[in-house]
Amino acid sequence: MNNKTFNHIPCGQTLPLNNIHAVSVSMPSLQDVIDYEEQTPEILEKITTAYPRFIIHPYLKLLANYLKEKYEVCDNYEIILLSSQKAVKAVSCRYFIHNKFEFDEPFGVIKVLKGRQYQKVLKFIQHLGYNLSSRLAQDYLYKVGRIPKLHDEELENESKAKEILISTLAKAYKQPSQNVCLNPSGMNAMYCVLKGIKNIQARNGRTVLVQLGWLYLDTMNIVNHYFEESKIFYDVTKLDLLEEFLKKDGLKVSAIITEIPTNPLVQTVDLERLKNLCNTYNIPLVIDSTFATPYNLDLNSYADIYVESLTKFACGNADVLMGAIILNQNSKISHISYEFFKHADEPYIKDIQRMAYQIKDYEKRVKKISSNTKKLVNYLQKASFIDEVFYCLSPDFRENYEKLMIDENSLCGIVSVTFKKDFRTVYDKLNFAKGPSLGTEFTLLMPYTYLAHYDLIVSQKGQKLLKQIGLPTNLLRISVGTENIEDIINEFEKINEI
Incomplete structure (x- = not known):
C-alpha cells in the first residue's frame, strides 16, 4: 500500500514539526519510548524538547x-x-x-x-x-542577544487576545466571563482548584478528597501532596461502592474529582446518579472536561467546577501550554471564586495571543474530529487485527454518554485500542505522529501505559495494579486528527501486512 499522507517522523523532531514551542515530540518506535523512560544517554541527545512540564525547554x-x-x-x-x-x-x-x-x-x-x-x-x-x-x-x-531570532508564528492582536480567549470559553461553557480564569498550564488549573477546595473545606471539617476513576498521573500526585486523606474509586461503573462510602463519611468529603470521559479508557460515569450523591452530601463536583470539550458534551447540570487543559483541543496545534478554570454560575460555591483564582498566574501575553489565534477554530476543529472519530471507530470495530476498542459509546457507557451529547456527532476525539498482533511491531509500523499529548489537528498516537506508567510496567507489583484497574500494558491511545478520514484508515490498513 502506498500512503503518502503520513510519513515517518524521526525521533526527537518536534510535534508540530519545526516549532520550538511544540509541546510534543516524535517517538516513532517503542524502543524510543522505553529509552526515554529509562533516560538513556542516546535518547537524551535526540530528545531535547518535549512536553514542557516533563522536560526543561x-x-x-x-x-x-x-x-x-x-x-x-x-x-x-x-x-x-x-x-x-x-x-x-x-x-x-x-x-x-x-x-x-x-x-x-x-x-x-x-x-x-x-x-x-x-x-x-x-x-x-x-x-x-x-x-x-x-x-x-x-x-x-x-x-539580551543570546538567540538570533524569534520564532515566526501567527498571533492575535495583543489588545484583543485575552478578551477573545475568555469570551470564547465563557460562551462555550455558558458561563459569565468573570467565571473563567486562565492558568499557565492545565495542571496548574487543577492545582489551583484543589488548593482552593482544601482551603475552603478544611474549615468545615471536610478533609477527604474522592478521586473517581483512574485519573491523570499528575492530578493524583497533587492530591497526594496536598490532601492527607484521599479515597480512590478506580471503577467509575461501581457507584454502589462510592454510595456506601458516602453513607459513612460523606460529610468529611471536600470534593469529588473525575474526568469526563476518563483517560485513556474513555469511560463516562453515570453523572446524574453521581450528582444526586453530591447534592445529598453537599459535595462539590470537579470535572476535568478536556476530553469532553464544551462542544461535545453538556456538563452544565453537573459540574461545579470545570478544569480544561487548553493545550489540547482548544489549541489544536500542540504549541501552547495553558489551562483554564471555569466555575459554574449555578453552583453553590461560585460566589467564592477568589479561592480558586487567587493561586493562578496570568499566562504570558504571547501565549495568550497564540491561543487566541488558535481557539477561533475550536468548535469547527472539534466537530471535524468528532466526525472522523465516529468513522474510525466503525472501521476499527470490524478490523481483524483489533482486540478491543475503547471509545465513548462503548456498550457499557452508551447510556451515560448519550445523555450528555450536544448532538448526534458529539463523539470525543480519543480512541484507545489493543491489538491481536505484536504491539511493538504495530506501533513501529504506523507512520502517524507518535508522542505525548492529544487534541491535535494531526492524528497523534501514544503508547499510553508505557509513557504514563512505565514504572508500573517494570515491576511485579505495578503489573498487578494495572490488572486491578483494567489498564492494558499494550494500549495505544489515538488522538484523531482532522485529516481526510480515508487517509487515516488507509494508514491503519498497513497493520494487515504484518
Missing part, C-alpha cells in the same frame, strides 16, 4: 545559564525558572527554600542545590504546572 536552560552568569551563582546550585513570585512561594514553602539572594526578574527564580534536591523540586513543579513560558524565555534571550 531549551530556552529555559539557556536562560537559567544566563542568569547564573548574571547573578554569579556558584556551581553548587542550579537555577529553576517559574512563572511568578507566587510560584516561588508555593515551591519554597514545600521545600523550605530560602534564597537570601534577590533575583530582580519579572518571573520566578530560585536556586537549588544540585543533585537530589534539584530533581525533587523539578518533579514537584511538574505536578503544580507553574512553568515559565518558552515564549517569555525566547523574548528575554533575544533581547
Whole structure:
C-alpha cells in the first residue's frame, strides 16, 4: 500500500514539526519510548524538547545559564525558572527554600542545590504546572542577544487576545466571563482548584478528597501532596461502592474529582446518579472536561467546577501550554471564586495571543474530529487485527454518554485500542505522529501505559495494579486528527501486512 499522507517522523523532531514551542515530540518506535523512560544517554541527545512540564525547554536552560552568569551563582546550585513570585512561594514553602539572594526578574527564580534536591523540586513543579513560558524565555534571550531570532508564528492582536480567549470559553461553557480564569498550564488549573477546595473545606471539617476513576498521573500526585486523606474509586461503573462510602463519611468529603470521559479508557460515569450523591452530601463536583470539550458534551447540570487543559483541543496545534478554570454560575460555591483564582498566574501575553489565534477554530476543529472519530471507530470495530476498542459509546457507557451529547456527532476525539498482533511491531509500523499529548489537528498516537506508567510496567507489583484497574500494558491511545478520514484508515490498513 502506498500512503503518502503520513510519513515517518524521526525521533526527537518536534510535534508540530519545526516549532520550538511544540509541546510534543516524535517517538516513532517503542524502543524510543522505553529509552526515554529509562533516560538513556542516546535518547537524551535526540530528545531535547518535549512536553514542557516533563522536560526543561531549551530556552529555559539557556536562560537559567544566563542568569547564573548574571547573578554569579556558584556551581553548587542550579537555577529553576517559574512563572511568578507566587510560584516561588508555593515551591519554597514545600521545600523550605530560602534564597537570601534577590533575583530582580519579572518571573520566578530560585536556586537549588544540585543533585537530589534539584530533581525533587523539578518533579514537584511538574505536578503544580507553574512553568515559565518558552515564549517569555525566547523574548528575554533575544533581547539580551543570546538567540538570533524569534520564532515566526501567527498571533492575535495583543489588545484583543485575552478578551477573545475568555469570551470564547465563557460562551462555550455558558458561563459569565468573570467565571473563567486562565492558568499557565492545565495542571496548574487543577492545582489551583484543589488548593482552593482544601482551603475552603478544611474549615468545615471536610478533609477527604474522592478521586473517581483512574485519573491523570499528575492530578493524583497533587492530591497526594496536598490532601492527607484521599479515597480512590478506580471503577467509575461501581457507584454502589462510592454510595456506601458516602453513607459513612460523606460529610468529611471536600470534593469529588473525575474526568469526563476518563483517560485513556474513555469511560463516562453515570453523572446524574453521581450528582444526586453530591447534592445529598453537599459535595462539590470537579470535572476535568478536556476530553469532553464544551462542544461535545453538556456538563452544565453537573459540574461545579470545570478544569480544561487548553493545550489540547482548544489549541489544536500542540504549541501552547495553558489551562483554564471555569466555575459554574449555578453552583453553590461560585460566589467564592477568589479561592480558586487567587493561586493562578496570568499566562504570558504571547501565549495568550497564540491561543487566541488558535481557539477561533475550536468548535469547527472539534466537530471535524468528532466526525472522523465516529468513522474510525466503525472501521476499527470490524478490523481483524483489533482486540478491543475503547471509545465513548462503548456498550457499557452508551447510556451515560448519550445523555450528555450536544448532538448526534458529539463523539470525543480519543480512541484507545489493543491489538491481536505484536504491539511493538504495530506501533513501529504506523507512520502517524507518535508522542505525548492529544487534541491535535494531526492524528497523534501514544503508547499510553508505557509513557504514563512505565514504572508500573517494570515491576511485579505495578503489573498487578494495572490488572486491578483494567489498564492494558499494550494500549495505544489515538488522538484523531482532522485529516481526510480515508487517509487515516488507509494508514491503519498497513497493520494487515504484518
